[in-house]
Amino acid sequence: YGSDAQPPKPKAPGLGEIFLGLFTEPSRTFARIREAGVGVWLWPAVLSMLAGVLLVVAWATKVDVDALMRPALEANARLGAEQVDAIIAMQGKMLLPMGIVGGIFGTAFGVLIMGLIYWGLGVASSEDRDRKPGFLDGVNMSAVLGLVVLPYQLLTALMCFLRPVGGLSPEKLSPTSLGFFLHPANPKLYAFYCSLDLFMVASWVLTYVAARHLLRARAWGAALCTAIPVLFVVFKTAFAK
Numbered sequence: 001y002g003s004d005a006q007p008p009k010p011k012a013p014g015l016g017e018i019f020l021g022l023f024t025e026p027s028r029t030f031a032r033i034r035e036a037g038v039g040v041w042l043w044p045a046v047l048s049m050l051a052g053v054l055l056v057v058a059w060a061t062k063v064d065v066d067a068l069m070r071p072a073l074e075a076n077a078r079l080g081a082e083q084v085d086a087i088i089a090m091q092g093k094m095l096l097p098m099g100i101v102g103g104i105f106g107t108a109f110g111v112l113i114m115g116l117i118y119w120g121l122g123v124a125s126s127e128d129r130d131r132k133p134g135f136l137d138g139v140n141m142s143a144v145l146g147l148v149v150l151p152y153q154l155l156t157a158l159m160c161f162l163r164p165v166g167g168l169s170p171e172k173l174s175p176t177s178l179g180f181f182l183h184p185a186n187p188k189l190y191a192f193y194c195s196l197d198l199f200m201v202a203s204w205v206l207t208y209v210a211a212r213h214l215l216r217a218r219a220w221g222a223a224l225c226t227a228i229p230v231l232f233v234v235f236k237t238a239f240a241k
Contacts, residue, residue, distance in 0.1 A: 073087060124221060145203055178196075
């Protein structure tokens with residue numbers, strides 16, 4: 001009484017609004033998450049976990065483990081024929097359960113670690129002196145960005161059910177990647193083409209947008225946030241065999 005009423009706190013967007021907003025008005029969507037100042041990470045993270053597990057199950061139940069692993073194992077001169085057979089047999093049994101465990105705990109761990117990194121970069125490069133980004137902002141950003149590749153996961157899982165998988169890894173089955181259409185003999189170039197997936201590239205762009213509007217990071221901080229997933233591709237391509 002006797003003072004100005006506090007304005008109502010902005011409402012956080014729901015899961016459906018977040019997903020649609022990522023592809024229609026990403027700047028506004030990330031700004032709304034920041035303005036709400038609450039955790040929206042849980043359901044995006046759960047949805048990413050479920051999609052990841054679905055992809056693993058679809059792939060692991062169809063893949064030819066022998067065709068997938070034998071060429072790389074036989075290239076190792078230190079392994080004999082019996083050792084190669086034993087490793088393939090063991091991996092054939094462990095591929096599905098380990099993939100499911102990785103899809104659940106790997107997703108959770110990835111959201112937290114990337115959230116920590118984004119938070120640190122956001123604090124270091126924040127252009128908002130009145131409200132520095134908190135750890136929750138970094139986790140929100142990490143979890144929400146996982147939704148960008150949800151169509152990739154679902155489409156790739158569908159391809160596993162619809163066509164022979166053989167010894168191909170999941171990224172080589174994505175119909176939205178350049179590697180789905182081009183199969184160069186050079187393994188590094190092939191790995192690079194497979195990394196140029198429509199939704200993967202979209203996630204890089206939206207990482208920059210999220211850093212600018214959710215973390216309120218300066219341009220250089222947003223660029224560093226974007227460079228992290230791009231570096232993963234660089235290293236993966238460099239070590240492809």
